[in-house]
Amino acid sequence: MGMTIAEKIIARAAGVDTAKAGEIHVVTLDYMLSNDGTTHLTIDKYNNLKNPHIADPSRLVWVVDHNVPCDSVKTAQSQKKMRDFARERGIDFYEGEGICHQVMVEKYVRPGQLIFGADSHTCTYGCLGAFGTGVGCTDYLYAMVTGKSWVMVPETLRFNLTGTLRKGVTARDVILTIIGKIGANGANYKAMEFAGPGLAGLSVSDRFVLCNLAVEAGAKTGLMPVDEVTLEYLEAHGRKPLACYESDPDAEFAEVYDIDLSEIQPVVAKPHFVDNLALVSEVAGTKIHEAFLGSCSNGRLEDLRLGAEVIKGKKVAEGVRFLVVPASRDIYNQAAKEGILDTFMEAGAIVMNPNCSVCWGSCQGVIGEGEVLISTGTRNFKGRAGDRNSFVYLANAATVTASAVAGEIAEACF
């Protein structure tokens, strides 16, 4: 019997020839990512160990991205703890550089790797053919101290992509449509593998959001085969693959879904669940108070370009705050060079430094009682972006920007 991408990556990391869904393997981790959301807790737990020790500091990457710049004495202290610890032990450390997953994809991830991150959206790295998965800080601590962890090999849901996306429809609409179909726990404990001829037409940025939101269906990771698009991206970023995998023709999948990209429509996830799907046209006219274009899901150059195309020569609606937050310093710099940031500023948007922003409901742009946010962020849970009685709609960059201009949920016209 052949193997899936997930089985091949875990077999490599475990140093064995084969791995099969359901087996538990002890694996050596290629990288361990942590951010300021929880690193202070990991450090506290580390300091309570009887024999604290780091297996290999060169495999740790720490990124301050959740509260940048920090917004209180408490966060300043927890970030100082993280900064001091990282410097003393030679751990790669970033602040102001961007959102951790964007930084990992730009600077570290290589096809074939197995990566743990103390953040649920670590499932993103499949966009470059690597197996990333989110863990809590105790699992992170164990991995940091031993260099290893245990994983259960997940079953794989395979999504065969065909066709191409229409203008104004993005990979975010594809993954929201899939989550709407299989449900918020439709991939629980499983890997979501995206493959098929439709993949070739998707950029690394598109692939990023497909894998990034896999966890919103409960998935352990999102995965993709490595192709020319992947290799070009790696080449441009000065890295080479560790191993390029695709699932064998006789690999066993728990379920196979066929997705025709040309049939996907612009959609939203309505409050308060990511699988609460509707067409944009079904909720058009809903009054909004804030719009957010950013996050690890959709704060990339392609998203900013799309938003700028929608808003150029127009103004943000009276009474609406429109936050634009590039996902990394590289993206910010490139957007500035292309005049995109000027376009947003001239339209009346608030352009901010790279960070997680209102996507995680802290630091910047939180919303008040009864307010409505339309967002390219990751989640729309009750209270996620602020007051417990506020409302978040998730949508693509074009819809978010068109809504910021209209003052109500609106479909972008191209």
Place this chain on the structure above:
Amino acid sequence: MEHFSGKIYTMGDDIDTDIIMPTEYLALPSVEDMKPYAFSPLRPELAGMLEPGDCIVAGKNFGCGSSREQAPEVIKALGIRCIVAKSFARIFFRNSINNGLLLIESDLIDHVQEGDVMDVEVGRQIRVNGATYPIADLPENLLEILDAGGLVPAMRKRNGLE
């Protein structure tokens, strides 16, 4: 095998980690400080009502969302003895075991009401309102972690550091 009784508090499907511990309180210095705010977006009064030994019984996908370990930590700090749900999100599952919080997969929520008292024989069955519901046995390595109170104390024990 362990045996205990607890009062049931019921919850629905998809109880996410932002509901269990909202972002705005994550900067508080300790899990003890976070206790009053647990579940506050959904049921602000709940944390004040919970007593040590109480149990939560819920629907599918309990603990979905972020990897914040404060979610199972605060539930444990509130004295919740176990959570019974139709299914658990995977990061929350690992985090709970790693903190010594017992999770049981069962569709019990379809058969009980808030305030009922259930009797649990770990790895064997739950009895409530005169009916018996079988539950799965736990693998030995997970029991070892739960018995020790979490992954760190379990490793300490195993490495002879206790």
